[in-house]
Amino acid sequence: MAAKRVTLADVARLAGLSQTAASMILNGRPDTRLSQDAHDRVNAAAQQLGYRPNVAARGLRTDKTLTIGFISDVVATTRFASGLIKGALEAAEEAGHVMLVLETGGEPAREAEAIAAVLDRQVDGIIFATMRARELFIPDLPAGTSVVMLNATNARYHTSVLPDEEEGGRSAVQLLVDAGHRSGIALIGQNDEVEREVFRSATVARRVAGIRSAMAANDLEFFAEESIWLWEPEDGYRSTKALLERGNDVRALVCMNDRIAFGAYQALGEAGLSVPDDVSIVSFDNDELAAYLRPGLTTVGLPHEEMGRRAVELLLSGQDAGQVLIPMPVVRRRSIAEVPQG
Amino acid sequence: MAAKRVTLADVARLAGLSQTAASMILNGRPDTRLSQDAHDRVNAAAQQLGYRPNVAARGLRTDKTLTIGFISDVVATTRFASGLIKGALEAAEEAGHVMLVLETGGEPAREAEAIAAVLDRQVDGIIFATMRARELFIPDLPAGTSVVMLNATNARYHTSVLPDEEEGGRSAVQLLVDAGHRSGIALIGQNDEVEREVFRSATVARRVAGIRSAMAANDLEFFAEESIWLWEPEDGYRSTKALLERGNDVRALVCMNDRIAFGAYQALGEAGLSVPDDVSIVSFDNDELAAYLRPGLTTVGLPHEEMGRRAVELLLSGQDAGQVLIPMPVVRRRSIAEVPQG
DNA sequence: TACAGTTGCTAAACCCATTTAGCACGCCAC
DNA sequence: GTGGCGTGCTAAATGGGTTTAGCAACTGTA
Structure with missing residues (x-):
């Protein structure tokens, strides 16, 4: 990707303020004492230049990348459980996050690779999903890693979303x-x-x-x-x-x-x-x-969609919710006939 | 994600060398004149600490994130074309890349958001996919952005992968x-x-x-x-x-x-x-x-799988290949009977 | 008048890597 | 003995943000 982007420094320069001021204003920091005028100038400059922060650079400092790792066996690549992805994707989008989707085919080696790959990219959390609900064994993760099991369970990570x-x-x-x-x-x-x-x-x-x-x-x-x-x-x-x-x-x-x-x-x-x-x-x-x-x-x-959705919500909320059971909807069509009583 | 990771500085310290040396050695730079002894010490230290580079930090400097953006209308979330994702995911994995998957439902506003979101994360390239092959209109992208159209075509970006x-x-x-x-x-x-x-x-x-x-x-x-x-x-x-x-x-x-x-x-x-x-x-x-x-x-x-695969390969190869037509395989089952001639 | 407390803002450190520029040393030749 | 060169390594700049610490000017109070 060529064509260099607008940086915060550019915005600050145009607004005639320091980068610090620009950063604080654009992030809406509450306790700052910058003037209304400063706010206006920075916002105008950002607007005018079409400034968008570089998420990677920000993540370096804040440890937040607005990115979720979604690691599954074959969820994305078979039709059976693609609703899990759909719900997760939607919830992630609503929360301003983005999803890194990896598939492992259920192979431990690829699974380890997948975990390393998302960790290398500093994801904010990982969702482990399986097509058929099952206990999933996953290798050691750095302490503090947020994890939600989706259509799966795990001995160490208790938050999991399952159909009722x-x-x-x-x-x-x-x-x-x-x-x-x-x-x-x-x-x-x-x-x-x-x-x-x-x-x-x-x-x-x-x-x-x-x-x-x-x-x-x-x-x-x-x-x-x-x-x-x-x-x-x-x-x-x-x-x-x-x-x-x-x-x-x-x-x-x-x-x-x-x-x-x-x-x-x-x-x-x-x-x-x-x-x-x-x-x-x-x-x-x-x-x-x-x-x-x-x-x-x-x-x-x-x-499935509701499950995927909840998994993301739980992941981002950060709380350990234990097993969350999602109701299974009854879909009435025409394959059941009334039997006359007697 | 808490629990701080091992950094290059840690490796360098353990090896008793500068960060520069450690970086060069771990990246296998050819023209460096570092001694065999230095190589051994750095490699041992990296091994011992389980060092993995922070992709975001590296990307900041190199402009390469080993990440691909996959933006589609409803490919991931319906079963019809999930093969596109499967093939792409596999090819990406083989190339050591990872995929950011976003869906737009075909809505222009969400599409613009999706493009911004992947650009904010400095992806190495973007694949635009559609469920039903069609001409896709996409807003202006920064010059130099690598793009491949998958099961779609676009006036500005000529590289596209379609079924024959x-x-x-x-x-x-x-x-x-x-x-x-x-x-x-x-x-x-x-x-x-x-x-x-x-x-x-x-x-x-x-x-x-x-x-x-x-x-x-x-x-x-x-x-x-x-x-x-x-x-x-x-x-x-x-x-x-x-x-x-x-x-x-x-x-x-x-x-x-x-x-x-x-x-x-x-x-x-x-x-x-x-x-x-x-x-x-x-x-x-x-x-x-x-x-x-x-x-x-x-x-x-x-x-579909072959198509997804080729899209990633083309994207990473960086060449403009025009329209690439993938053969449609004949799947023989039993719904055709031989007709006696006459 | 002097000291304290606000107000409005910025310099510099930091996050974690890569890369450029260049230093110190030893050796050789003249 | 000294200028030139190869060898082995490192300091510092860089990428694009966030955050800490603190400065300067002004206001209010005793």
Whole structure:
């Protein structure tokens, strides 16, 4: 970048005052005793020259760079959690900050590099984000570094922002209950028996807990639970197909995410069953898919933007807020049918 | 960020040499006449203290911050073009650079703010990206600012990276031709008659041109062209349904993008027609949707990652490369059936 | 009149690096 | 013995801001 910028010295010179005076006036320092006239001259000069402070130079002295480091595994580069970035970017912009975005692919070596890179640039704080909520191990950071975990947790840094999965799980079941569903409900994507030993993520466990607690509270039971290792459409398709072939009377499906639900739609369609007249479906995430499906999929959404937003706000507020749970919004579309009572 | 870092002065002190010597040695300056012993002592000291230079301080002197500004309308925050960011992020990382990511939502005021913000931080260059390739108007930048347009063009800054849509358009038609399709081919999403006056984007025009040139080269004609204003699944569904209801003998669809194709699958499914046995489909973008569909959708992909990558490489190389066209990869899945000749 | 207290402003240090200019020493040649 | 040169290193300037310490002039009070 060539073409030298206007500096504070230029402003001071034009205003006929010292650099000190110019600095104090432009920063609106309260206790200074500079005259109104001095204020006017400096402001006019700055205006006239189009002066903008050099953030790097200022940061050298003040240790504030108005810059946040956003380090994630694959958040920026996959579509699943890009809402996290969106919310964070917006909140940062509103606070007059800017975000350095780095991705590590979850590799420890790149992660260490990323941390060093943002620290070298004197960021005001770091947000660590993961696509799938999980405990994140991060190397030692200089004492005093502000950190917020986003969709992640960490033993040393307690401030973290997570979706309120337990409540979300309850909401999903409640949608079915409110529509009058009492039997023929299957869970697609999770089977506690089979998955006793697998750890998917801290939040999936909570989602399941919420689902089960709402089922129990309503005296309901799943007549089937299909375990799925990967939560992709293909898997949802196979799983639902297998369930259908076992010949049960399926009336409603709780799918662990929208991609599974997408596969379920495909299997149901092939079997000549219609959503929601024959089978109601409720799911999680509010993936863009959910709106594309016919009929639209009713789902309990991941509040990614709100989470990203809160992470930045917490980071800049500097307080240790512990775990902040963001409510998961219920997005009603047309995949749940009312069941006549009786 | 508290906890003061190790500075060059610390290293110099520990090595028993001047700061000058330490700086020169750590930067590997060639013409210096410092002794091997001095080199060893400085390197050891830096190692021992875990010294990392303060990029901001260095940038103040050298005008290089190893930081790139990435300003886009909605690239980071929607899933459609996040590949652009991914490629750029990777290339930046490989070059030891870091990216400041800002989004403007396409609003001129936010754009001006974004430009000022990255300029205030002395970035080494700026990449302007758009989700839908288009001519982008940007305010005056200081002379000498390095700029690359990504998936966009600009009158003043000529270096831009775009998908090779014309060739991509040809590829799509060629897939059908190679499979033996000669008739019953419809175009979904574009009708030159209707859309004579609408400007979608520079690249859509090229895509269409490529499609038409390949059709002409093979002596083929579309028997129908469905214009669609928005390219969403819902629109693709309606459009295809309308086409089907007109009772033509549809054998193949060229869809302008994967979301339209998604809707086409739904309409075809409802009409009891199977892909690809009854109707073959080829499309564009290689959206993640394409892999979710059953059968998988054959599509000509947007090479977003490669584009992002090239944009960073061009920016850092500093040369004016004009328009760089990145080939669109053909992604073969199962939505095109072979037609028996005769 | 003299001393203290305000008022209005500035010189200089500082942040952390890079870079320019140049010093001190040893050696060689004449 | 001295001018010239190569060797090995450093003091100080620089980049663009913020901040501390303090100066000079004026006002008010005893």
